[in-house]
Amino acid sequence: MQENHLQGKRGRKKRRRSENSILAGSILLCIVTLTAVTICLVMVFQYRAVQQRNTAVMNELEAIRLDEEATYSQAEVDALIDNAVEEAREKTAEETGEAFLEQLKERMTSGDGTTDMLRYFFPDEIVVADAGQYYFFPILEELAKNTYDPEAFMADGDGVMHYYEDGERVSHKGIDVSKYQDKIDWEKVASDEVEYAFIRLGIRGYTEGDIIEDETFEDNIKGALKNDIDVGVYFFTQALSEEEAEEEAAYVIESIAPYQVKYPIVLDVESVTSTKARGNDLTREERTQYCITFCEKIKEAGYTPMIYGNLKTFTLLLNIEELEDYDKWFAYYDESYYFPYDFKIWQYTNKGKVAGIKGDVDLNISFE
Numbered sequence: 001m002q003e004n005h006l007q008g009k010r011g012r013k014k015r016r017r018s019e020n021s022i023l024a025g026s027i028l029l030c031i032v033t034l035t036a037v038t039i040c041l042v043m044v045f046q047y048r049a050v051q052q053r054n055t056a057v058m059n060e061l062e063a064i065r066l067d068e069e070a071t072y073s074q075a076e077v078d079a080l081i082d083n084a085v086e087e088a089r090e091k092t093a094e095e096t097g098e099a100f101l102e103q104l105k106e107r108m109t110s111g112d113g114t115t116d117m118l119r120y121f122f123p124d125e126i127v128v129a130d131a132g133q134y135y136f137f138p139i140l141e142e143l144a145k146n147t148y149d150p151e152a153f154m155a156d157g158d159g160v161m162h163y164y165e166d167g168e169r170v171s172h173k174g175i176d177v178s179k180y181q182d183k184i185d186w187e188k189v190a191s192d193e194v195e196y197a198f199i200r201l202g203i204r205g206y207t208e209g210d211i212i213e214d215e216t217f218e219d220n221i222k223g224a225l226k227n228d229i230d231v232g233v234y235f236f237t238q239a240l241s242e243e244e245a246e247e248e249a250a251y252v253i254e255s256i257a258p259y260q261v262k263y264p265i266v267l268d269v270e271s272v273t274s275t276k277a278r279g280n281d282l283t284r285e286e287r288t289q290y291c292i293t294f295c296e297k298i299k300e301a302g303y304t305p306m307i308y309g310n311l312k313t314f315t316l317l318l319n320i321e322e323l324e325d326y327d328k329w330f331a332y333y334d335e336s337y338y339f340p341y342d343f344k345i346w347q348y349t350n351k352g353k354v355a356g357i358k359g360d361v362d363l364n365i366s367f368e
Contacts, residue, residue, distance in 0.1 A: 186223035188356030232263025249297035
């Protein structure tokens with residue numbers, strides 16, 4: 001009887017240990033499950049916050065594991081998971097907000113304007129400011145991007161921008177001129193290492209719509225060519241129809257026929273500040289179509305067409321995705337450009353100084 005009693009007592013102890021083992025295993029399984037689910041849910045949020053939160057959760061779970069008498073229903077496990085996720089979400093939101101405010105304060109105290117700050121916080125969009133309003137354009141993956149290395153641009157002591165590859169200068173210095181530069185001494189210009197010049201051929205008046213030749217065009221193109229400076233020409237458009245765009249192209253082609261024009265024929269597309277400008281009411285679709293019409297006529301004549309404009313031109317005035325077939329001349333006056341798409345020429349200042357020209361002149365850097 002006593003042996004049977006001892007055996008029964010030992011059996012109950014074994015069963016108790018077995019039950020405790022099963023219970024401990026169940027708790028451990030719950031702990032592992034809870035940890036895995038918590039980590040998966042919280043990973044949706046900020047990684048750093050997840051790391052911090054996991055440490056606290058794991059400490060709590062470790063304490064639970066050591067308490068072998070603790071048991072949890074499914075409802076309690078679900079509640080524990082919900083609480084962990086909610087605490088992590090609140091922690092993440094708070095830290096994210098604090099991090100954003102710190103970055104914002106840093107940008108503001110560094111002297112950045114509103115536009116620069118918006119461009120910093122929206123790197124996958126083109127941010128354009130115009131007339132007190134901000135526009136956001138997603139960067140189109142299907143369009144060719146420029147591959148220039150921002151670190152490879154260097155300005156010399158005179159403010160002339162150059163581009164280097166493997167320590168060798170591969171860019172070309174150029175200018176663009178019109179009647180606003182008055183009489184130019186092209187011999188002195190050539191001595192200042194100017195390799196090419198874009199000569200304004202003419203404009204279409206923005207009120208009456210007449211085509212007007214730039215009064216210095218003939219002198220400038222002859223003077224540049226005489227001094228072995230390659231030339232291109234540009235025409236300021238205010239076309240209101242395809243017919244007018246064709247008229248502008250025909251005028252340009254006829255005007256340059258006597259000259260050797262190696263550089264592109266450029267259509268200057270810019271907005272006019274006057275409220276009376278005839279092109280103010282054009283839609284982006286209309287203006288884009290007129291550009292295409294002009295460029296195709298230039299191409300048919302055997303020249304290379306190009307479109308000149310600034311950030312506003314290529315975002316607010318034109319549908320750039322429809323102009324992928326034409327080279328771009330981009331105007332942006334800063335130490336670095338803000339434009340993701342491909343361009344062949346960058347007009348980087350309108351305050352340049354060149355020998356033979358009184359006052360300021362536009363400076364350009366080209367890569368071909």
